[in-house]
Amino acid sequence: MTNLGIVPVLFILLIILLVVTLLQSKSYRTKLNQRPLKIFIIVYVAILAVAPIIYFILPKEEKQVLTDNGSEKLNLENKALREALFKNETASIDERFLIDEWTRTFKEKEIYLKMENPDEGEKVNIIVQTSDKANEQITGKLYRKNFIENYIYIPDKLNKPTIIWRNEKTMAVKNPTAKKLSYVTVSDKLNKGGFNNEESHSVVVVEKWDDDGPYYLLLTIPKDVKVWSDEGLRIYD
Amino acid sequence: MMFLTTKSFAETLQAQVKFKLHAYLSMVVYLIILQVAGMLLFLLLGSANMSSSSDLVEMEFYVFTPKPMLILSSLWAFYVGKLMTRHDQRADIMPFVTTRTLSSIADVVVLGLLAIFTGITVMLSIYVVRIIVMLKPNQNIISGENMVNAPGIFIENIMTFIVFILLMTAIGYFFGMLTQQSKLWIFFIVAVSVLMLCSAFGQQVLLVTIKLAKSVPLPLLGTPVIASSILFVLATLLANKLEVRG
Numbered sequence: 001m002t003n004l005g006i007v008p009v010l011f012i013l014l015i016i017l018l019v020v021t022l023l024q025s026k027s028y029r030t031k032l033n034q035r036p037l038k039i040f041i042i043v044y045v046a047i048l049a050v051a052p053i054i055y056f057i058l059p060k061e062e063k064q065v066l067t068d069n070g071s072e073k074l075n076l077e078n079k080a081l082r083e084a085l086f087k088n089e090t091a092s093i094d095e096r097f098l099i100d101e102w103t104r105t106f107k108e109k110e111i112y113l114k115m116e117n118p119d120e121g122e123k124v125n126i127i128v129q130t131s132d133k134a135n136e137q138i139t140g141k142l143y144r145k146n147f148i149e150n151y152i153y154i155p156d157k158l159n160k161p162t163i164i165w166r167n168e169k170t171m172a173v174k175n176p177t178a179k180k181l182s183y184v185t186v187s188d189k190l191n192k193g194g195f196n197n198e199e200s201h202s203v204v205v206v207e208k209w210d211d212d213g214p215y216y217l218l219l220t221i222p223k224d225v226k227v228w229s230d231e232g233l234r235i236y237d
Numbered sequence: 238m239m240f241l242t243t244k245s246f247a248e249t250l251q252a253q254v255k256f257k258l259h260a261y262l263s264m265v266v267y268l269i270i271l272q273v274a275g276m277l278l279f280l281l282l283g284s285a286n287m288s289s290s291s292d293l294v295e296m297e298f299y300v301f302t303p304k305p306m307l308i309l310s311s312l313w314a315f316y317v318g319k320l321m322t323r324h325d326q327r328a329d330i331m332p333f334v335t336t337r338t339l340s341s342i343a344d345v346v347v348l349g350l351l352a353i354f355t356g357i358t359v360m361l362s363i364y365v366v367r368i369i370v371m372l373k374p375n376q377n378i379i380s381g382e383n384m385v386n387a388p389g390i391f392i393e394n395i396m397t398f399i400v401f402i403l404l405m406t407a408i409g410y411f412f413g414m415l416t417q418q419s420k421l422w423i424f425f426i427v428a429v430s431v432l433m434l435c436s437a438f439g440q441q442v443l444l445v446t447i448k449l450a451k452s453v454p455l456p457l458l459g460t461p462v463i464a465s466s467i468l469f470v471l472a473t474l475l476a477n478k479l480e481v482r483g
Contacts, residue, residue: 012281016274020267037262044269044358051364052384060371062380123292149294152379158293175292182297186367187381188360188390190302190397214293 063183066151074146074153081145085127085216093143100142100160107136108169110226113219116164116174123175123213124161130223139220147214157181161215173217246339253343254350261317261347268313268355272362275306280369301370301381303363307398310355311405318348318409322417322472341473348406356399360391400458400465407465407472414472 066074077094084093113126131139140163147154159176166172221227279301288297321344364383371378384391415422433439450460 012274012278016270019270034259034262037266041262041265041269048358048361048365051361051368055364055367055371055383056385058368058371060378062378064380147293149291150289150296150298152296154294178291178293178295180295180297181377182299182375183377183379184299184301184370184373185379185381186301186363186370186383188303188363188384188387188394189382190304190307190394 063152066148066153070153071148071151074148078145081143082216085143085218088129090141090218096155097143097145098141099144100140102140102163104138104140104165105136106138106168106222106225109224110169110228111138111221112170113227113229114166114170114172116162116172124173124215124217125213126173126217126219128227129218129220130225131220132223136222138222141218141220143216143218145214145216152183154181158214161217163217176215249339250343250346253340254346257343257347258350261321261351264313264317264320265351265354268310268351268358271309271313272306272358275309276362276366276369279305279366301363301366303359303394303398306359306362307401310359310398311402314352314355314402314405315409315412317351318406318411319413319416321348321410322413322476337477338473341469341476344410345469345473348410349403352399352403352406355402356395359398359402360395396458400461404461404465404468407468411468411472411475414475418475418478 064070081093081097084090113128115124142160144158147158157179159179161176162174164172164174288295367383370376380386382390412422412426415426433443450464
């Protein structure tokens with residue numbers, strides 16, 4: 001909480017004080033007539049009693065914090081996705097991982113792959129395949145693995161990386177910018193200090209394959225095209 | 238002057254409780270105002286928020302729990318407990334009082350009923366907050382413990398709140414009775430609390446007291462219930478010593 005955060009608190013306390021003093025002065029005058037007070041209390045109690053019913057009736061999209069089993073399942077799917085990509089078994093990949101697909105005519109004999117903002121970390125892994133056909137076409141397929149952060153599975157809200165053709169030979173990949181997401185949880189629990197119940201989660205061991213950024217860009221290029229790249233760009237073939 | 242002597246103890250008590258509840262109806266309205274204010278405060282600030290960021294996401298978390306409503310309600314409980322002992326309040330009720338002890342018992346019953354009301358309303362008010370949070374657009378809601386997926390917590394919390402509020406009213410009631418004896422008690426209690434909190438010895442005493450209270454082999458809510466009863470009994474004994482008697 002910043003220092004400014006205290007202002008609304010003071011404001012509301014002031015309002016409470018005003019209302020209470022006003023009521024107090026009024027209640028002395030109208031002490032005998034308690035009917036409005038009774039009605040007020042009954043209305044409040046009725047609202048409170050109906051609130052849980054409304055809450056459970058209203059349609060809602062509530063997300064669950066992942067359990068160990070849940071995150072393990074998603075991680076296994078990620079592993080399978082990675083293996084399928086490297087073994088060139090794209091047909092077996094679930095459609096929900098594929099988020100973008102494009103083709104481009106390419107007549108040059110070599111291609112330069114660049115990272116637009118490499119200092120922002122490796123978020124996109126580029127995998128290059130050579131196609132058997134000499135059809136002068138480049139196909140790009142962008143995949144995203146299951147993205148989990150703070151035990152929350154974030155399926156479709158991330159920013160996508162962009163692909164910029166600087167010239168006919170140079171393709172640059174721009175890392176996606178961070179997306180702002182806000183999460184709310186309301187709990188009956190009194191001492192819910194943290195967002196997760198840390199005790200229920202075991203320590204997650206990060207395996208090597210898990211180091212990959214969440215995006216895979218699978219490039220299929222004609223077989224006679226040479227691939228060049230800057231340092232730091234991971235190329236698999 | 239009404240004569241209640243021909244009636245039985247239970248009947249007299251019932252009549253008194255009814256009368257006192259009626260007299261403290263405006264207090265319930267204050268409680269409601271406080272709870273609504275608590276909910277508003279809550280929605281503005283969130284009772285706990287934190288943020289975490291990685292390369293791809295900046296996440297902000299807001300956690301809402303019934304805590305602010307409970308704190309505000311317990312302040313109210315202390316105030317009501319103290320108000321019950323105020324001289325002008327007692328004077329208002331005096332024509333209906335048979336004995337001081339009976340009046341004190343009625344006070345305790347009324348405070349108990351108010352505590353039950355408060356405990357339940359505090360717990361239910363979190364559902365109003367839930368609905369308001371749900372109606373806000375562009376938010377990701379993570380399901381938290383509620384009365385369906387964690388009924389144990391719901392019931393346990395209601396019990397705890399009731400007992401806690403009762404303890405607060407008992408402290409207020411006892412404090413009020415003390416100050417009715419002599420206003421010097423206010424000065425004395427404030428001085429002792431400040432000394433307790435500031436001196437190393439006082440802190441030690443507090444810690445040992447808390448440890449003792451925890452080590453007593455009682456169910457979780459036993460200690461506050463017993464503490465409240467002791468305070469109420471002491472307050473009743475004090476009330477019998479007051480100059481104005483019924």
